[in-house]
Amino acid sequence: MNIQKVIDRTRLDEKAPSMPWYVQQFIDYKLPDLSPSTLLEYVRDYETFFNWLRAEGLSEAENNSKVTLLELETLRMESITGYRLYLTTRKEGTNSRITVSRKLSSLRSLFHYLSQIAEDENYYPLLKRNIMAKVENKRIHKPKDTAAKLKGKILEDEELLDFIGYIHEGYATDVANNKQALYAHELNKERDACITSLILNSGLRVSEVVNLNISDIDLNNKMLHVFRKGNNDETFKTPVYFRAQAKDDLEHYLALRQSRYKVPKKEKALFIAIRNGQNEGQRMTKRAIQAMIIKYAKRFGKPSLTVHKLRHSFATDYYLQNDIYKTKEQLGHASTETTEVYAHLTDKTMSEAIERRTESS
Template sequence: MSIQKLSDRKHLEQKLPSMPWFVQQFIDYKLPDLSPSTLLEYVRDYESFFGWLRAEGLSQAEGNADITLLDLETLHMDSVVGYRLHLTTRTEGTNSKITVSRKLSALRSLFHYLSQIAEDENFYPLLKRNIMAKVEIKRIHKPKDTAARLKGKILEEDELLEFVGYILEGYGRDVEGNKQAYYAFQLNRERDACIAGLILNSGLRVSEIVNMNMDDLDLNNKLLYVFRKGHNDETFKTPVYFREQAKDDLQLYLSLRQSRYKTPKKEKALFVTKPNGSQEGKRMTKRAIQAMIIKYAKRFGKPYLTVHKLRHSFATDYYLQNDIYKTKEQLGHASTETTEVYAHLTDKTMSEAIERRFES
């Protein structure tokens, strides 16, 4: 199991006792099919909803664990509308449309389970009336819209190589007047260029980069073995290929990993850091990698660039040379619907190619 999944499983187990018994039963039912990370988000969404029910006087329960099935069964449609308004208009922590859609979907899953799957001792549904079945959840993520938001905000063509080169050399020239920044650059430039180059030559997610161990790397065959998002088989790691361009950066970083970061033999992480005041290297965090890419992106003149946009950059470049099915597999998408984003992103390039063919 990945580091993140282990952490989320622990938090999930800590939170479940504060949930009603029927939510605990639902989580147990979903556990074989969904990751601990997804289920933890479900429980957080239920915490929010149950807290709102009690605050609005729609339940007399003293705590979330005391919420009853009758509380859910007797909800009116205007209560659901009120909760949606609460999520979108509250003064603190207002949610985006995507977040609201996700929270309502989590509730629909729970209500569906209670009304269609779970049974009492007499074989009747636990929930006799499902108010959430009436709630229409509009699809927010349309590939064409996502592509429109990404256009001009990813690396294209030669920029993929240029960005890695900038991390390795250019950034140092830009900050050489700042002793602290220059020292950090000299310490980490090979590692940072390696991470950026690996994402730009494989399309890995930041979580996959963070969770990777030394024995997950097969340098000779240009292969990495990773726990893919959404794959709940905790015994299987998916093989993911990377391009030749990333191989040299990996070899250089590996030659420095132990000596530069004083990495102990017990540390299995592929990418490590040596925090200030620490005597030895340890696994990098997701937040550290995200902050690192943003730091270089700003100096590179692409302030909107993030780790995930590096993944989008690879995917767009890869899709131009391969079909949608190969791109789906390389990125670890659950369906080609998600991969359609790159078809829309490459529309301009494809149209230019048609014109060139016509002109010739």
């Protein structure tokens, strides 16, 4: 069972009733093809849009669930322009170009469904006029641009080992005067280093790490069985290999997992945390892993480093020794277009390496 999917499906079921009936119908239509996590993001995007419609007087609905199809049908292009402006300038937090593009893409998917697929009782489209069909779908994240943004924000060369080593020992020195931080580190350093090492030596996504069970590990073959993103077959786990460095860190963590975290027999999760007020360990959450990496990254001197950038760090390093197709396979990308990012990153890395050698000769 994919734990993260179960969590996101629960949240989706909780949020869906606050949406209009036609959005709920759209979610049901998309459920076989899209993950609950993706649909949850859709619902959050619609929540933002419907809140804005009502605040601007473009809908008379008393709450989001009452926004009508007619109100969507009669939107003008200037309204969509106004919404884009709102997303990029709102006081409570502006959105990046990529986020704005994603939010508009969510709306485009909904409007397309309502105007081209869904039918009323007379077999006519639910939406007679689709304003979102006029909104240009600009490609925002080109591989070369993404690579440029990542430069300097990921771990390169010896930094990969240095960061794991810092979690093992260096962090304790930096927080020596903070008893609470020191205690938490002493309790969790082997686990935290193991998670970091596993990502830096396999390229797993954080959701894939969260879903790992003890039974998914094959130490002898340095292999894991994971639920890959985009694979809706709940019975199939993809084999993913990891480097020897991660094997050492896994063995170290596994030797103390049971005693350190008081794991109940029913808990099959690989990575465990004991939450405040709890006596027994539970599966570590995605948010906890994300916060953990940020905590160490700031002290390490890489404040832009996130758990997802650990994956980028592995991929960049891996691509230097392998071709784009092997890198795509290892990362579980749907197409090589996504993997092209690392081609641009490594080209730059190799270019700089040549310059360094020239200077030293």
